[in-house]
Amino acid sequence: MTADRTALAGARLVLPGGVVVENGRIAVDGGRISAVSTGADVGPDDLDLTGRTVVPGFVDLHVHGGGGASYASGVAEEALLAARTHLEHGTTTTVASTVTGEIDEVCRQAAVLSELVEDGVLAGVHFEGPFISPGRCGAHRPDLLRDPDPALVRKVVDAARGHARMVTLAPELPGGLESVRMLADLGVIAAVGHTDSDYGKTLEAIEAGATVATHLFNAMPGIQHRDPGPIVALLEDERVTVELINDGVHLHPSVLDLAYGTAGAARVALITDAMGAAGMGDGLYPLGPLQVRVENGVARLVEGGSIAGSTLTLDVAFRRSVTVNGLTLGQAVESLSAVPARLLGLADSIGSLEAGKYADLVVLDSDTYDLVAVMRRGEWITGADRLVRTVSV
Template sequence: MTTADRDRTALAGARLVLPGGVVEGDRLAVEGERIAGLGGDSEPGDLDLTGYTVVPGFVDLHVHGGGGASYASGIAEEALLAARTHLEHGTTTTVASTVTGEIDEVARQAHVLSELVEDGVLAGIHFEGPFISHNRCGAHRPDLLRDPDPALVRKLVDAARGHARMVTLAPELPGGLDSVRMLADLGVIAAVGHTDSDYATTLEAIEAGATVATHLFNAMPGIAHRAPGPIVALLEDERVTVELINDGVHLHPSVLDLAYGTAGANRVALITDAMGAAGMGDGLYPLGPLQVEVKDGVARLVEGGAIAGSTLTLDVAFKRSVTVNGLSLNQAVESLSATPARLLGLGDSIGSLETGKLADLVVVDSEGYDLVAVMRRGRWIVGGERFSTVKPA
């Protein structure tokens, strides 16, 4: 067998979730890192995926860690472990999120993470904090919060060495709107989150260039009939992509349904907001400078009891979306792959099963939608050995 032969793989008999719809029992060919073709009859030696469903690899815009490791540790080995943990659960593209800390320390973390972006492990860096509201700080240390002075925001962006993808901030704080404008000019996503903003100020932020709602509904004022607040402003504007955490803890299923009914799958990005306990068991874990206790899979601060991220992985979010929320396979794929890929400017290479795109694939069983296998850039990460080959006719 030649090297070229080893770099060719074909999956036959699978249900494929394609941009135009779901195709039953079709064939997908991979050569090297990319999808080489779709359709056609199976051939001897193809992998038989009858009874399985193939979807594009998941894209997580907002994740703090996993596998007992944190991106905010500033340790490359921990970041690699976190990325690998989520990769094994189907996240083939990861934007690593930091948490509130001293500016110089977060800048140091960004320097470490930027090297992993350059190595192809990560797709970028998301700064969540310290430019957020004291009133909506959640699992961020209040004494380390800062107003979003454009000079401080720029310091973190520069520390990422061109790999800053997103900054979450509260636009009502001094410097907030100016920082949104600066981020938009730099090509960095400005996200509204951990905010006490009202409806009018949120609209100003959107006009200034904000295009993402950080975990919509969580860490922001709720909807009141005479004070719609940031949620309504973010949901109603077609320029805004809204993050949602579908773990059954952060959002009631009916609230998630409301968001989909208003924004549509092409404006929803399902995220994990996972901390180090993702892929692990209950226990104590660090989240930046804070301690978190995970009990029955729910992460809360040891002091105060606030929800502290999640233990979610995107394969679970995919399954919940289809089996609990009743989304179609195409809607679920839109929110887990295509929408975040487009937001990152990577839609030409990832986010859907199309010829020429990177062979980032997730295989689930076609009944319970449990994860079976993951391929990244044409290489099986987990599960590939379980498939038998198609025998000659």
């Protein structure tokens, strides 16, 4: 096989529609999948993936950093390190998330991140803050929050030079619904999050064009039997994709099960919401203008103690989803790859194992679902030395 042409054989494959096949074969040519077949013997020069499971590369809609680096630093080298860290854990497509800061600083960060989108490193920019509720700000500096005035929202979107993918805002704030409509008109995802919105106002936001729930359950009112709040509105509407953080900290497993039972895997996008400590150890880390302490893998603000993102990587989220929550392999792939790919409008090139799509692949151990290797656009990123090549005859 040449450097840009290879074949993986003998693996369990998770195909579109949740179809799981044994003894599958994936041929890769020029960075794309050229063929997918089943029932074939491992041939000469094939990589023998017997005992392995191959799934599409993961797509993270919401991640702030990793590897000790932050996208909100506004430093290209840090953004590259963060993206590489998550890539080595199977995230082959990343939307970089900012945090609340001064408007001009957020715009500067967006400009830096946009260059990396243009270089093919990132898939877009997600603005989380400053257009969020002071009462639900979590790990965002309250004094820097702003109402979602459409002119300000448009300013940060324009700073991304056409690469803004999503803006999280609280629709109950002045200008909120107008900004949702504007974002929808611009083709930018309007996400409801960090909000004190009630059920009715959330329905208004959905009607105005909001299509995503930012880390559902977290940083929003809980469900009350006489006041269902935003969670019920977001779960029940088929137009809304709900983000969930499956790290065992942000959500109890039964709550995640509830969301899947209501929305179904086709409307759930599993995200990391990871900050700089992802892929690292305990210690002190910056998150925008705030300081975070990580202890036993849990990130909390030094001042106030609020949960400050996660240290999650999506390979861990995949494993938890299957082994803890009992999702099928097809459901896990739907939420980690297919759903976010569709939401981003990239389903023609990523999100499933199909001929013609980019060769973005994650190889897992079939028994433990531990990560073995990662390929992005036909290039092995990590783990190739753990794969066995058969010998030509």
